[in-house]
Amino acid sequence: MKEIQDIVRAYSRHTAEGKQTALATVVHVEGSSYRRPGARMLVSEDGQLTGAISGGCLEGDALRKARLAMSQGIPALVKYDTMDDDDAKLGVGLGCNGIIHILIEPISQDQAQHPLTFLQKIISRREVAVVVTLFCLQDRKAPQPGTCLLYHADEEILTPALPDDFLDQIQADVREARQNQVSSTKSYKQAENTYTAFLEVIQPAPALVICGAGNDVMPLVNMAVLLGWPTTVIDGRGNYATVERFPQAQQVLVAKPERVLENLAVDQNTIFLLFTHNYNYDxxxxxxxxxxxxxxxxVLGPKTKMDRMLAELQEEGYPLPEAQLEKVFGPVGLDLGGETSEEIALSVLAEIKAVLAHRNAGFLREKQDSIHAHSPAPVPEILSTE
Known part of the structure; x- marks a missing residue:
């Protein structure tokens, strides 16, 4: 989500300056690559790049192709085969042992709906969205519809590039992707071509609520901002919870515990940290x-504090089912050997990321399989639209 936020801000800046732009998106990967489908990069006509589609190896060549797409006004599908010696000679050998397909879409401000309007709508609403990008792997010279559909729970937006006879089947697949909250790749047969659709499920950025406004919270806020996580700081002490102390926080509130939730819009992507150093408040x-x-x-503090809190709640007759306790992490953070506030903030945010990604936060060198899940075959199940 941070990459999308940066791209939207850059697009607004380029548009205000009257610059042409193009959006490069990784739409399909076979084998291994540095970035996965859904990685994006905005290119301006004067060569400014926002986001990334590789570890830095593809950007230079993609810039040249993006400028060509801008001049022609036509989306282009570009293939980089990192197992091909010719690519290495061109200076884009990635050493990733895979094939990466990049869709480059020139952005026309004359169109009411285009890829950047989709991204703008996504970051304006805190709910799951599905973006459909349609392309033809079979024939790169065929028309490439590109980013053509955005689906929210109560809204569906189409671009003119989406062929009418694709709509019914894609709609069913989009709703399934949103329900399962898993991105997928589908293929559809139309006349002589097979079109591939990347159905990307995009989650809202985690919203971080930190109860506590001590000095140790400052690095947490600063690092969360780097991750693109909107952050709220709350404390019962008015001289601690101030905008001057936390200028990068989206919101700073003074509130007692019983008034906290009424001041917040809490959803399934909201993270809470209890850092008040006040046992009764926590x-x-x-x-x-x-x-x-x-x-x-x-919950910040030693395990004895966490055990005492749970024991008190149990004595009150407060129900503590296992499903509720599994989401509570106290002591908070990964065991990184952190001592300073900055190091502790790093361990806490790393643990949050691991939990949200359903990972065990172990050493990558000890993984038996690849870092990323393997991509589906180039042409998955083919669904006819005829």
């Missing part, structure tokens, strides 16, 4: 948070 917040469908609640 306990009151934990009592309020346990029933909510949150993915993560982190």
């Amino acid at each position: 306990l009151a917040m934990l009592r309020l948070l346990l029933p909510l469908p949150l993915p993560y609640v982190g």
